[in-house]
Each structure stands twice: as structure tokens, then as C-alpha cells.
Amino acid sequence: MKLPAFEYRRPASLEEAARILAEQEGGAKLVAGGQSLVPVMAFRLASPTVLVDLARVPGLRGIDIGDDGVRIGAMTRWRDIEDEARLRRACPLVAEAVGHIAHYQIRNRGTIGGNLSHADPASEMPGVVVACEAELEVFGPSGTRRVAAADFFTGPLSTCLAHDEILQAVRFPSWPAVRRWAFEEFALRRGDFAYAGIALYYDEDGGGCAHNTHVSVIGATDIPRRLPAVEAAINGQRVEGPAIAEAARLASASVTPPDDIHASADYRRALVGTLVERALAAAAARS
Known part of the structure; x- marks a missing residue:
């Protein structure tokens, strides 16, 4: 599909870009790499009157x-x-x-x-x-x-x-030299949007028990969210069989995913538990 008509602006500073956005009162969209915005415009899910290209704005890369x-x-x-x-x-x-x-x-x-x-x-x-x-x-x-x-x-x-x-x-934030972490997701094909995904890390005390556990989920919630019940279940535990199984159970119980053409809510709920199990096992095995 062809893109809708729009005016193209290429500011040379953040101040100029913000000024253009303010003048358009919500009618303008910023374009960075364009890999998300352009397809959305092609499908007429967005029709901004002005595109503001940030390519010439200094200080935004690196x-x-x-x-x-x-x-x-x-x-x-x-x-x-x-x-x-x-x-x-x-x-x-x-x-x-x-x-x-x-x-x-x-x-x-x-x-x-x-x-x-x-x-x-x-x-x-x-x-x-x-x-x-x-x-x-x-x-x-x-x-x-x-x-x-x-x-x-x-x-x-x-x-x-x-x-x-x-x-x-x-x-x-700064990352300690000793920390266990993992990222797991499932998509129909690599590179496709994930049905669900898990990012997590935890630190260990002198006895090998986890603390400062952080677990977030994507794909099965409306926004990326931490899973506090899972984090609490892991903190103070050795990350191995029983603790991992309980964390997986709590992860599935913590999300309320939608049904859609790609997967049912029940499937995504079970998938979140499986991904937490895999991620924790991968993190525990990391040297």
C-alpha cells in the first residue's frame, strides 16, 4: 500500500524537533529508523500530517x-x-x-x-x-x-x-561482575513477534541462594511487566528443581493474556511458565 500524504521535516536540533511537534499539536510523528512507523502508515493505522526525521539531530547516537x-x-x-x-x-x-x-x-x-x-x-x-x-x-x-x-x-x-x-x-544501571541472567522467548519463526518472552536476572549470596531477583514478561501482557510473585518465590532459594517448578507455576498464574489468531490465552499462560522454567535453568547453569 502507498503511504498517506505528509509533510517532511528534518530538524537540526532537539529543540527544533520539539518545537515542530508542539506546533502540530499531536499531528506529527517522529521517524528514527522507520522500521515500525512506516509499515503502520502503509496500513493506514497512522496518518500523521508531518513526519519529523531525527537523522540530523546531534547527540542521539552512541x-x-x-x-x-x-x-x-x-x-x-x-x-x-x-x-x-x-x-x-x-x-x-x-x-x-x-x-x-x-x-x-x-x-x-x-x-x-x-x-x-x-x-x-x-x-x-x-x-x-x-x-x-x-x-x-x-x-x-x-x-x-x-x-x-x-x-x-x-x-x-x-x-x-x-x-x-x-x-x-x-x-x-551498572551490572555486577557476578550475576546470573537469561533471556528466553518463543516465536513461530526466529525474528517473528514473540508469543511470549522472559527477561530475568538474580544475584547470589555466599550460600548460593538467590536475591535481588528481577523477572519481566513480554507478549502475554498489555505492557512489559515484572512478575513480583515469581521474584519473591526465587529470593532466598537455591535456583534448582523445586524452586524453578514453583516459579514456573506462579508465572503462569500471574498473567492474563488475550486470545488472538496466533495463540489462545491458555497456551500463552502455559508458555510463560515454560519460558520462566527455561530461563531460570539457563541462568543457574551460567558460569
Whole structure:
């Protein structure tokens, strides 16, 4: 299908981009990599009157890794994240999840900021930022504010961004040298949207028991969500047979997925339990 008619603007600064958004009063859309927005426009699910291309805006690309964590600019492409070897130590959940995102051609153009702003509930990175308690830098007319990842997503394809705000960067907290983690998802074909997925990590005390457990789910809920019942069941336990089985049971009981043409609610509920079981077993086996 052909795209609807629109005006094309290419600002040279964040301030100019925010000003255009404010002038259009909700009629404009930002385009980063275009891998989510353009198909949506082609199907007439969105018909913005103005497209605001961020390609020339400085300071929105790059990966900074320091003692206080990782900062990834919103216009950083998946390919650049995938190729950054330092992330495998600085935030391995990010590095692992990126390999599951769509296909190479999509990762060559798509951006982390565009993906998070699109807020697809089956997308991988929203689940990772929620699990990692990341913060999102948002620029608007009154300057920059930080939003906790858990507060950023407000519904399917919806975020807390006002019509004149722009996602600027994502900040991940520092990652301890010793931490167990895993990312698991299931899709009909690799690169397709996940029926469900799990991102998790936990730390261990001197006795080998888990603490600081973080578990998030995608694909089976309206937004990426933590699973506090699962986290509580793992904390204080050795991550092995009985604890993993109980966590899987609680995971299935914690989600209320919809029925759709791809899978029934019961199937997705069972799948979430299976993925938690696999992820915990993978994390426990990690050296």
C-alpha cells in the first residue's frame, strides 16, 4: 500500500524537533529508523500530517559505558548495539535480547528509541528495560526529565510521552561482575513477534541462594511487566528443581493474556511458565 500524504521535516536540533511537534499539536510523528512507523502508515493505522526525521539531530547516537552503567542514545541502531562487544559484560541482557529482534535487515535500520517509543507489547527491549530498572531520558519544551522504565509504557503501543516530547536516551544501571541472567522467548519463526518472552536476572549470596531477583514478561501482557510473585518465590532459594517448578507455576498464574489468531490465552499462560522454567535453568547453569 502507498503511504498517506505528509509533510517532511528534518530538524537540526532537539529543540527544533520539539518545537515542530508542539506546533502540530499531536499531528506529527517522529521517524528514527522507520522500521515500525512506516509499515503502520502503509496500513493506514497512522496518518500523521508531518513526519519529523531525527537523522540530523546531534547527540542521539552512541553507547557510553562507565562505572555508573550504560547509556544508549535513542537513535543508536540495533546493529551498533549488537556489534558492541563491551555490552556483553556491561549489560549482557541487552546484548542477548538484541539478537532476537526481527531480522538483520531490520536491525540494520531500526533504533532502540524508535522501538521503545513504539511500545509493542511483544517486543524484546521493553521487557529488558523493565527487568533492568532502566531510566529513559525524555526531552521536551521544559528540558530533560527521567522516567523509570516501568512508568514509561502505559498500554499497547502507548507511552507516557507527551505529543511534544522526544525519547533521548536509555540508561541501564551498572551490572555486577557476578550475576546470573537469561533471556528466553518463543516465536513461530526466529525474528517473528514473540508469543511470549522472559527477561530475568538474580544475584547470589555466599550460600548460593538467590536475591535481588528481577523477572519481566513480554507478549502475554498489555505492557512489559515484572512478575513480583515469581521474584519473591526465587529470593532466598537455591535456583534448582523445586524452586524453578514453583516459579514456573506462579508465572503462569500471574498473567492474563488475550486470545488472538496466533495463540489462545491458555497456551500463552502455559508458555510463560515454560519460558520462566527455561530461563531460570539457563541462568543457574551460567558460569
